[in-house]
Amino acid sequence: MLVISIQSQVVHGHVGNSAAAYAMQAEGVNVAAVPTTLLSNHPRYPSLRGRVLESDLVADLLKGVEERGLVDEAAVLVTGYLGSPGNAAVIADFVERALARNAKLVYLCDPVIGDDGRVYVADGILDVVRHRLLPAANLTTPNQFELELLSGLTIADAQGLRAACSALAGAGHIDVVATGCTLADTAVGQVETILCTGGRLSRFATPRLPIRPYGTGDLLTGLIAAHLAKGEAIESAVRLAVDTIFAVLVRTQEAGSAEMRLVPLPKRGPDA
Numbered sequence: 001m002l003v004i005s006i007q008s009q010v011v012h013g014h015v016g017n018s019a020a021a022y023a024m025q026a027e028g029v030n031v032a033a034v035p036t037t038l039l040s041n042h043p044r045y046p047s048l049r050g051r052v053l054e055s056d057l058v059a060d061l062l063k064g065v066e067e068r069g070l071v072d073e074a075a076v077l078v079t080g081y082l083g084s085p086g087n088a089a090v091i092a093d094f095v096e097r098a099l100a101r102n103a104k105l106v107y108l109c110d111p112v113i114g115d116d117g118r119v120y121v122a123d124g125i126l127d128v129v130r131h132r133l134l135p136a137a138n139l140t141t142p143n144q145f146e147l148e149l150l151s152g153l154t155i156a157d158a159q160g161l162r163a164a165c166s167a168l169a170g171a172g173h174i175d176v177v178a179t180g181c182t183l184a185d186t187a188v189g190q191v192e193t194i195l196c197t198g199g200r201l202s203r204f205a206t207p208r209l210p211i212r213p214y215g216t217g218d219l220l221t222g223l224i225a226a227h228l229a230k231g232e233a234i235e236s237a238v239r240l241a242v243d244t245i246f247a248v249l250v251r252t253q254e255a256g257s258a259e260m261r262l263v264p265l266p267k268r269g270p271d272a
Helices: 017-028 056-066 085-101 123-137 146-149 157-168 216-229 234-255
Strands: 002-007 032-034 037-039 051-053 076-079 106-109 173-179 191-198 200-207
Touching: 002 017, 002 085, 002 216, 017 032, 017 216, 032 056, 056 085, 076 085, 076 216, 085 106, 085 123, 106 123, 106 216, 123 146, 146 157, 146 173, 157 173, 157 191, 157 200, 173 216, 191 234, 200 234, 216 234
Parallel strands: 002 032, 002 076, 076 106
Antiparallel strands: 037 051, 173 191, 191 200
């Protein structure tokens, strides 16, 4: 069981592969983690060190993935934060080669374009995601804002979400896991993760906690990929991932941490 995961990497905190890789490994899945950035922390901190990696370096790392035969071994390929238009292009090239080489490979595209009404990626990345990556994907995990942006439709209710997912698929087929959803009939105090496959919706609601740690979408995507690599059906994979995310958020809230608490605190004995 192997997942190739192409995302950002940080020294402090849990976003990109720094959220997803550990979670996948904890599920018993091997991970080939390819960085698109190497940063000290999430960009929303007051200071930031490191940089987006050069596209020739990312291309070279991906060439090494191919030379080691990892494409042939992999069950799932994940792409997340791309970093630059140059990186987006070389990653799209790799995705095309990988899918041609391994017909059984499941490609999960996490768009990572923006949130809360704001696009936060460089010009040119959106076009690559829309015109090259999504058409190649079996599954995508946009948040509600990203789904609206990519589909060109406003989502207010279940019918609108179905329409947006259909627009995203175009003439092909792609399963969509829409995250962070609040629809007209979403219960007060709840937030939903909604799977749309073949026009059918499976909705997973959890209490909305008063915290917003970074990287929850990256963690969810990684967990879904891990469960798919282990042979779970898509609906079961999403349900298991949502349950784990909520447990992590509860633990994070209890710890009063700004960053997700991925690792449970050790249990203390009665004499501790």
